[in-house]
Amino acid sequence: MKTFQIILSKWVSALLPVFLVLLPGCGFKDIDKRFFVVTLGIDKPTSSNKLFKVSVKLAIPSPQERFGSNQSIIVTEEANSVTEAVRIIKSKVDKELDFGYTKAFVFGESLLNEDGNLYEIMDWVNRRRDIQLTAWMAMGKPDALSVLQAAPRSERLPSNMLFLSFGQSGTETAYIVSEYLFDFFSRLKERGKDPILPIIERREDDQVSINRLALFNKQKHVATLSPYETKIFNSFYEQIGKVDIPIKYQNNYVTIDANTIRTKYSIQNADSAKPVVHLTIKILGLLEESRMPVKLSELQQIEKVAEQELQLRVLALFKKLQKAGVDPIGIGLRYRASHRTDQGEWEQWQEKYSRLDFQVYAQVKLMGTGVIE
Numbered sequence: 001m002k003t004f005q006i007i008l009s010k011w012v013s014a015l016l017p018v019f020l021v022l023l024p025g026c027g028f029k030d031i032d033k034r035f036f037v038v039t040l041g042i043d044k045p046t047s048s049n050k051l052f053k054v055s056v057k058l059a060i061p062s063p064q065e066r067f068g069s070n071q072s073i074i075v076t077e078e079a080n081s082v083t084e085a086v087r088i089i090k091s092k093v094d095k096e097l098d099f100g101y102t103k104a105f106v107f108g109e110s111l112l113n114e115d116g117n118l119y120e121i122m123d124w125v126n127r128r129r130d131i132q133l134t135a136w137m138a139m140g141k142p143d144a145l146s147v148l149q150a151a152p153r154s155e156r157l158p159s160n161m162l163f164l165s166f167g168q169s170g171t172e173t174a175y176i177v178s179e180y181l182f183d184f185f186s187r188l189k190e191r192g193k194d195p196i197l198p199i200i201e202r203r204e205d206d207q208v209s210i211n212r213l214a215l216f217n218k219q220k221h222v223a224t225l226s227p228y229e230t231k232i233f234n235s236f237y238e239q240i241g242k243v244d245i246p247i248k249y250q251n252n253y254v255t256i257d258a259n260t261i262r263t264k265y266s267i268q269n270a271d272s273a274k275p276v277v278h279l280t281i282k283i284l285g286l287l288e289e290s291r292m293p294v295k296l297s298e299l300q301q302i303e304k305v306a307e308q309e310l311q312l313r314v315l316a317l318f319k320k321l322q323k324a325g326v327d328p329i330g331i332g333l334r335y336r337a338s339h340r341t342d343q344g345e346w347e348q349w350q351e352k353y354s355r356l357d358f359q360v361y362a363q364v365k366l367m368g369t370g371v372i373e
Contacts, residue, residue, distance in 0.1 A: 136166040
């Protein structure tokens with residue numbers, strides 16, 4: 001009996017790999033039979049009887065990584081759903097589409113200006129198990145397809161310029177707001193914190209610019225921040241440093257390099273008819289540029305002027321957010337955290353938000369005038 005068990009186990013060990021190969025429905029495909037989707041774009045279709053125009057950027061493998069080796073294929077299809085468009089795109093290529101390496105989703109401006117499109121798009125993105133929640137989200141201008149078609153000669157990999165910009169692993173600037181898929185979906189569903197998307201603009205020189213921010217009211221795109229407003233917002237959103245602050249001093253302009261930025265806010269008199277939001281911003285930096293000679297004894301005066309200018313600019317930004325009826329910072333979320341009631345706390349906050357009073361306090365500290373006086 002023992003000898004029979006030994007012989008049987010040897011036969012099973014020998015035949016098991018054969019059985020596994022012959023099993024139908026196996027989902028595994030070799031890497032040479034896959035197309036890796038690096039970026040996906042969704043636009044408003046040109047055909048009136050369709051809902052979406054979906055574009056996928058497929059990376060073509062290169063034997064070595066070098067400048068200009070960003071070879072790719074872009075396939076586009078119009079359909080009534082994202083799922084249908086992706087299925088039709090699969091019939092146009094000879095390899096299986098793999099979304100496991102999709103790092104960026106770009107939505108066209110015209111698509112986001114209409115109610116309801118955001119929820120249908122995000123439903124498909126969040127349901128697929130092979131899409132990373134750490135993928136970056138953005139709005140393409142004039143559309144998503146033109147952004148996908150940009151192929152700068154400096155790129156080593158397809159769409160690598162977007163990945164380096166949003167990941168802050170290449171360029172580091174306060175003008176670029178990085179928005180992840182998980183955070184965007186949370187903002188779309190959470191009351192008290194509205195969605196945001198960085199705007200990618202295609203330029204004529206086959207480059208792109210990312211220095212503005214789109215604001216949403218859970219349904220559609222309602223307002224856009226200028227580059228300077230985006231820079232101020234980013235100090236509250238990510239508290240990123242390396243911010244330049246131009247100010248007017250004695251009929252001349254000087255520029256402060258803010259190396260460190262610390263911001264915080266609190267809600268005062270939240271239960272009153274007109275709550276007050278206290279915003280505090282602390283900046284530590286250097287004098288980076290000046291159109292006139294500046295002495296060390298003048299730094300304190302420059303700090304005072306910078307504080308006044310900064311208070312006015314931050315106040316203007318929050319007034320703009322309030323007028324647009326959006327709350328991307330999350331002030332309403334903090335209010336709800338301390339005012340949990342059985343019903344009505346959200347409706348109360350919506351009514352109070354339009355009457356909020358903002359008070360801004362800035363503190364600027366300059367460590368020197370650079371390497372010259």
